[in-house]
Amino acid sequence: MIHDNLHTDPSPDSKKRLAALAVGAVGVVYGDIGTSPLYTLQTVLGERGMTSAPVNVLGGLSLIFWALVIVVSIKYVLFIMRADNKGEGGIMALMALAQRSVRDIPRLRWIIAVLAIFGAALFYGDGVITPAISVLSAVEGLEIAAPGLARWVVPITIVVILGLFWLQKHGTDKIGVVFGPVCVVWFLSIAALGVNGIVHHPQVLWALSPMYGVEFFLHNHARGFFALGAVVLAVTGTEALYADMGHFGRKPIRLAWAFFVLPALLLNYFGQGALVLGDPKAAANPFYLLVPQPLLYPMIALATAATVIASQAVISGAFSMTREAMQLGYVPRMRIVHTSREMSGQIFVPWINRMLLVLILGAVLGFRSSANLAAAYGIAVTGTMVITTMLALIVARYQWKWNLLQVAGTGLLFLTVDVAFFGANLIKVEHGGWFPLAMGLAVFIMMTTWRRGRELVVREIKQGGLALAPFIENIVQHPPLRVPGTAVFLTGNVQAVPHALLHNLKHNKVLHERNVMLTVAILEMPVAEEDERIEITPMHGEFYGLELRFGFSEDPNIPQALTRCARANLPFDMMDTTFFLSRETIVATDRPGMALWRDKLFVFMARNALPATAFFHIPGNRLIELGAQVEI
Structure with missing residues (x-):
C-alpha cells in the first residue's frame, strides 16, 4: 500500500518516486482503457443497421467523449477513488468501508455484503473477457497488413497470453518498470496518429458538443440506445483502475489520467472519427487504417505489447481483490506471494493466475475474434459499475456525512449513466453475454457457500464446546501435571475450551505452565492500527486470552x-512455545443450513484450501495438530 507521506513530501527523491509510480500506473493501471481505441469506434459504427454517416460518426464520438468524462474522470477518478479504505481500493475494500459505516444497521450490512459479493464475482468475469478481447484485437491487425495471415491470429494470441501469465510471478512492480515505458510510447503514438487525422478533418471536433450525442439517439432511436453497449468499451478498465489503487496510490493514478492518458485517448478517438468522415469505408477498422502503411507492422507489434499490458490491470486487480475476499472470509485460504519489499499491495496469487489463464484461453478458442467477444463484453463490467456506485453512495451518506440532496443528485447522475450502459448490454446475453454472467454466477455461489459454510462450522464448534471460565476454575482447584513452556491454542471461540486443549489434557494428561487461547480477527480496514493489534485478557492459573488483529490487506503472521x-x-520465546491446532474434518449432511450440494461444495473447497498453519506462518517444528470431525 502507498502511504500519503510519499505524496506530501516535497523532497526531490519523493518527486522522483511519484513520477516513477505515475509511469508504472500508465502501464499497469491504464493499459486496459488505453487499448480500447483498437475496437471501440469500430464496434459502435458496426452496430446492425448503423451507417458511417456524419451524424453517426460525430454522435458516436460525442458519446465516447462524455462517457470518458463522466464515468472515468468524474465518477471514478474524482468520486470513487475518494472511497479508499486506508489506501486500498476495489469492491471488497469498498464493501468493508461501507459496512464499517453502518455498523448499527444489520439489514443494510447484509445488503451491502450481497451486492459486493455479486459485484466481485462479475469482476472475475470481466477479468476473463478483457485480456482475450484486448490481445485478439491487436493481433487482428495482421488481417489488415496481410489478409493471408488471418488464420494465425488465434495461435499468436494464445502464445502472447501464455507469455503474459508466465510474467505474473515476477510481480507488478517489475512488470510496471517494463510495461510503463512501453505504454508511454503507446499513448504518444496513438496521440500522434490522432493529431494527423484531426488535421485533415478538423470539423470532427464538433463532436465535443453533447448535442451530437443527443442527435445520435434521435436519429437512430432504439438502435442508438443499444449502441451504448459498444460505447461502454471506451471505459473498460475503470473498475481495475480502482482495484489497483493499493498498488500505486491515488495521486499517481490521478496525475497519469489527467495529464497524459485522457488527452492521448481523445486525440486518437477523434483522429479515427476524422478518418471515417473522409472515408466511410474506413469504419471497418478505423484504428489500423489510420496508421500509415510503412508503420503498420511496427504498430501491430506495439499494439500487441500494449494489449498484454492492458490485461495486467484486471489480473493484478483480481489478485488484490482475492486477498481482500480471503481475509474477509469469502474465499478459501490460498498461497499469496509478495513480489515487492516496498509495497505490501503488490502480490501474486498462483491459483488465481492459473484459473484466469485457463478461462481466458477457453474464451479465445471459443469466440475466436474480438468482434465475437465484443458481443459478450460489457454486461459484467457494467453490472459491477452499478454496484460500485451504490456502495460508494452509502459511504458518502454514512461515512462522509453527505446530506440526502447531495447523495440523491450524485446518484442520479452516475446511476443514470451506469444503468443505461447496463440496459444496453442486456441484449448481448444471447450473443455471448451469458459467458461472463455464468462465470460471475459460479463465483458468487462459491463465495457465498464458503462464507455460509464457515458460519455453520463455527456454530457447530460453539455448540459442542465447554465453557472456558468454569473449566479454568476446575483446573485451578484440581491441577494436573504442569510441564515447562507455553502452549498456544488457536480457537475461533474465546468463550469455549479449544478442542485441542481438551484432547491434549485427555490423552497426554498434562498442561503447560502457561496456556494462551489465541484468536485471530480480521478488521474491516486494510491495516490495523498499532494500538489495536493486540488484546490480552489474563485469567486464573496462568491462562491468558489473546486476540491478534490484522487488516484485510495484511499477512496474518502469528509468530x-x-x-x-x-x-x-506477555513475552514469547518461540523455542519454548508449542502451537496446538484443531484440524476439522468436515462432513456434509442433510442438516438445516445449506442444501446438500452446497455442503459438498464447501467440503471440497475446505479440503483444497491452504492449511491454516501455512496461512498463519506457524513453523511446522513447533506445531501439534489434533483432528476433530464437524458435521454441517
Whole structure:
C-alpha cells in the first residue's frame, strides 16, 4: 500500500518516486482503457443497421467523449477513488468501508455484503473477457497488413497470453518498470496518429458538443440506445483502475489520467472519427487504417505489447481483490506471494493466475475474434459499475456525512449513466453475454457457500464446546501435571475450551505452565492500527486470552505478531512455545443450513484450501495438530 507521506513530501527523491509510480500506473493501471481505441469506434459504427454517416460518426464520438468524462474522470477518478479504505481500493475494500459505516444497521450490512459479493464475482468475469478481447484485437491487425495471415491470429494470441501469465510471478512492480515505458510510447503514438487525422478533418471536433450525442439517439432511436453497449468499451478498465489503487496510490493514478492518458485517448478517438468522415469505408477498422502503411507492422507489434499490458490491470486487480475476499472470509485460504519489499499491495496469487489463464484461453478458442467477444463484453463490467456506485453512495451518506440532496443528485447522475450502459448490454446475453454472467454466477455461489459454510462450522464448534471460565476454575482447584513452556491454542471461540486443549489434557494428561487461547480477527480496514493489534485478557492459573488483529490487506503472521506481546508483559520465546491446532474434518449432511450440494461444495473447497498453519506462518517444528470431525 502507498502511504500519503510519499505524496506530501516535497523532497526531490519523493518527486522522483511519484513520477516513477505515475509511469508504472500508465502501464499497469491504464493499459486496459488505453487499448480500447483498437475496437471501440469500430464496434459502435458496426452496430446492425448503423451507417458511417456524419451524424453517426460525430454522435458516436460525442458519446465516447462524455462517457470518458463522466464515468472515468468524474465518477471514478474524482468520486470513487475518494472511497479508499486506508489506501486500498476495489469492491471488497469498498464493501468493508461501507459496512464499517453502518455498523448499527444489520439489514443494510447484509445488503451491502450481497451486492459486493455479486459485484466481485462479475469482476472475475470481466477479468476473463478483457485480456482475450484486448490481445485478439491487436493481433487482428495482421488481417489488415496481410489478409493471408488471418488464420494465425488465434495461435499468436494464445502464445502472447501464455507469455503474459508466465510474467505474473515476477510481480507488478517489475512488470510496471517494463510495461510503463512501453505504454508511454503507446499513448504518444496513438496521440500522434490522432493529431494527423484531426488535421485533415478538423470539423470532427464538433463532436465535443453533447448535442451530437443527443442527435445520435434521435436519429437512430432504439438502435442508438443499444449502441451504448459498444460505447461502454471506451471505459473498460475503470473498475481495475480502482482495484489497483493499493498498488500505486491515488495521486499517481490521478496525475497519469489527467495529464497524459485522457488527452492521448481523445486525440486518437477523434483522429479515427476524422478518418471515417473522409472515408466511410474506413469504419471497418478505423484504428489500423489510420496508421500509415510503412508503420503498420511496427504498430501491430506495439499494439500487441500494449494489449498484454492492458490485461495486467484486471489480473493484478483480481489478485488484490482475492486477498481482500480471503481475509474477509469469502474465499478459501490460498498461497499469496509478495513480489515487492516496498509495497505490501503488490502480490501474486498462483491459483488465481492459473484459473484466469485457463478461462481466458477457453474464451479465445471459443469466440475466436474480438468482434465475437465484443458481443459478450460489457454486461459484467457494467453490472459491477452499478454496484460500485451504490456502495460508494452509502459511504458518502454514512461515512462522509453527505446530506440526502447531495447523495440523491450524485446518484442520479452516475446511476443514470451506469444503468443505461447496463440496459444496453442486456441484449448481448444471447450473443455471448451469458459467458461472463455464468462465470460471475459460479463465483458468487462459491463465495457465498464458503462464507455460509464457515458460519455453520463455527456454530457447530460453539455448540459442542465447554465453557472456558468454569473449566479454568476446575483446573485451578484440581491441577494436573504442569510441564515447562507455553502452549498456544488457536480457537475461533474465546468463550469455549479449544478442542485441542481438551484432547491434549485427555490423552497426554498434562498442561503447560502457561496456556494462551489465541484468536485471530480480521478488521474491516486494510491495516490495523498499532494500538489495536493486540488484546490480552489474563485469567486464573496462568491462562491468558489473546486476540491478534490484522487488516484485510495484511499477512496474518502469528509468530511475528507474538513478538510484540512482550510490550504488554506477555513475552514469547518461540523455542519454548508449542502451537496446538484443531484440524476439522468436515462432513456434509442433510442438516438445516445449506442444501446438500452446497455442503459438498464447501467440503471440497475446505479440503483444497491452504492449511491454516501455512496461512498463519506457524513453523511446522513447533506445531501439534489434533483432528476433530464437524458435521454441517
